[in-house]
Amino acid sequence: MKSIIIDDETTARAIINKMCQDLPELEVLDEFSNAIEAIKFLNENNNTELIFLDIHMPAFSGFDFVKTLKNPPKIIITTSDKDFALTAFEYDCIVDYLVKPITQERFNKAVQKAKTTAVSKVNESNELPENDLYVNIDRRLVKINIPDIYVIEAKGDYINIKTEAKNHLVHAPLKKIAEKLPNSLFLKVHRSYIINTSKIIDIEDNSVLIKQDIIPVSRANRPELMKRLNLL
Amino acid sequence: MRYSEQPNINYLKEIANGDDAFEAQLIGIIKREYPFEVKEFLQNFDSKNYKLAAENVHKLKHKINMFGLSKGYVIAADFEKELKASEFSKYETFKQILQTIENYIKTL
Numbered sequence: 001m002k003s004i005i006i007d008d009e010t011t012a013r014a015i016i017n018k019m020c021q022d023l024p025e026l027e028v029l030d031e032f033s034n035a036i037e038a039i040k041f042l043n044e045n046n047n048t049e050l051i052f053l054d055i056h057m058p059a060f061s062g063f064d065f066v067k068t069l070k071n072p073p074k075i076i077i078t079t080s081d082k083d084f085a086l087t088a089f090e091y092d093c094i095v096d097y098l099v100k101p102i103t104q105e106r107f108n109k110a111v112q113k114a115k116t117t118a119v120s121k122v123n124e125s126n127e128l129p130e131n132d133l134y135v136n137i138d139r140r141l142v143k144i145n146i147p148d149i150y151v152i153e154a155k156g157d158y159i160n161i162k163t164e165a166k167n168h169l170v171h172a173p174l175k176k177i178a179e180k181l182p183n184s185l186f187l188k189v190h191r192s193y194i195i196n197t198s199k200i201i202d203i204e205d206n207s208v209l210i211k212q213d214i215i216p217v218s219r220a221n222r223p224e225l226m227k228r229l230n231l232l
Numbered sequence: 233m234r235y236s237e238q239p240n241i242n243y244l245k246e247i248a249n250g251d252d253a254f255e256a257q258l259i260g261i262i263k264r265e266y267p268f269e270v271k272e273f274l275q276n277f278d279s280k281n282y283k284l285a286a287e288n289v290h291k292l293k294h295k296i297n298m299f300g301l302s303k304g305y306v307i308a309a310d311f312e313k314e315l316k317a318s319e320f321s322k323y324e325t326f327k328q329i330l331q332t333i334e335n336y337i338k339t340l
Contacts, residue, residue, distance in 0.1 A: 009291060010261050011298070015247055018254055056290050080294045101243050101297050 001115065002047050005031040006038045006065070007054040007078065012100065016052050016078060019107045026050070026111060034058075035065035036139060048073050050114050055079045055088075059140060066091055068134050068141060074114045078102060133180055135161065135170045142168060147185065150199040150210050152177060154192040162213070189217040189225055197228050235307070235328040239299035239336040259340050266295060266337060270330050277315075277323070286315035289326070296329060299336065304329040 003026050007013045013031045020026040029048060032038040034057060042048055053075050055062035062079070066072060072093040077084075080100045088094045095117045096110035133149075134141045148163040154174040161168040161177070170177075178186070178194055188194045189208065193215050201209045206222070208215050217225060241259070248255035273288035289312040296304045307329060311322035 009294060010265055011258065012294060014258055014261055018247060018251075022249070056287075058287060080290065080297065100294050104247065104249070 001025060001049040001074075001111075002027050002029050003050040003052065004029050004038060004041065004048055005052045006033075006035055006057075006062070007031075007052070008033050008057045009054070012054065012078065015102070016107075019102070019104055020052075022104060023108065023111055025115070035060040035062070036141060038065065039068055039141065042069070050111075051075045052078050055084055056081060063087065063091075064141075064143065066093065067132060067143075069093075074117060076110045076114060133177075135168055135172070137168060137170060144168060146181065147196070147198075149181075149186075150196045151213055151215055152194040162211075187221070187225060187228060189215060189221045191218065197225070203229075235304065235325050235332065237301045237303050237329075237332070239301055239333055241340070242300055243298050262295065262298075263337055263340070266333065269295070270334065273330075282315045282318050286312050289315060292330070295333065299333055301329065301333070304332075 003020060005013050005016050005020075005028060007016065010033070013033070017028055017031060020028045029045065030041060032041065036059075038051075051073055053062045053065065055077060056079060062077065063084075066075065072091075075091070075094045077088050077094055077097045078100060079098070082099055085097045088097050095114045098106060098110055131146050133144045133146050135144060136142075144161060144163060148165065149161055150164070151162045152174065153160045153162070155169075157171060157173075159170050159172055159174055159177055161170060174188075174192070174194060178188060181194065185196055185198060186194050187197050195208060195210055195215055199210045201211070203209075203217075203225075206217050206219070208217055208225070241255075244255055244258055248258065269288060269292055273285055273292065276282075276285040276288055289308055293305060293308045293312065296308050307322055307325050311320075311326045314320060314322055
């Protein structure tokens with residue numbers, strides 16, 4: 001099985017790598033000290049069959065990482081925490097949970113389990129949670145709760161995603177994020193703006209007020225906006 | 233509370249399984265990593281960055297465990313939880329654990 005190791009500790013990676021070497025059926029493709037680098041690798045190499053994944057890593061946890069994977073390979077958690085086992089098994093792709101320090105015997109069992117777990121179960125699992133959107137900001141994947149977004153404004157090559165808590169400036173076209181948002185909640189009202197229709201405060205002529213922002217509504221998009229409203 | 237457990241490398245030997253080169257490599261990594269991890273923890277604790285200090289303790293927990301310090305591991309786990317709540321009753325004992333490992337690593 002083609003495998004990768006994700007752990008922020010060099011010692012832990014060295015130990016897991018050694019354990020993999022003792023099992024001829026495993027081939028370690030690469031190892032990563034953080035999840036972001038691993039995501040980049042997986043985007044370019046879709047032949048990874050097994051991931052050894054630490055949960056507790058700075059900035060981006062193992063679970064956050066799993067949520068970014070549309071069609072995850074099998075995953076064996078390797079962690080110092082016993083506390084997350086129940087959470088881990090909510091993910092179908094997670095086939096075993098190893099608590100450090102890991103013994104070779106326990107490791108071998110986990111790999112056997114990964115080998116025998118039905119692939120179809122893994123492939124059917126883990127659709128991205130509908131409410132989460134991950135955006136790339138300064139080499140970090142930042143999670144945004146979609147319903148918290150109230151407006152998205154195109155600014156040149158960037159989009160400004162405004163949420164209840166903060167604004168996120170992301171290098172992406174407006175069209176790309178539009179594909180990720182539920183149509184039931186979001187509407188493009190202008191070539192530079194997508195709004196969350198549930199956040200509208202009022203509408204006046206060719207603009208809507210959302211929070212403190214006045215957003216222009218183009219003539220072409222106005223009929224669709226009016227259709228969405230529960231008018232008295 | 234006086235901390236009195238003694239570290240050992242039984243786990244490292246078990247993993248190395250007679251591979252002396254790997255055992256030496258692992259000890260080398262630990263010797264390099266450990267002082268930085270301890271320094272980072274102390275800096276974060278002293279500057280009251282308790283959330284970051286808790287993350288440092290989490291990382292150090294694994295090493296404490298690797299050296300067979302089972303009581304030390306429990307203390308570290310409790311201290312990690314304490315830090316998240318900005319409490320520090322286990323701080324002095326935790327520092328003794330760190331010192332015990334540091335002294336031991338010097339002998340390897």
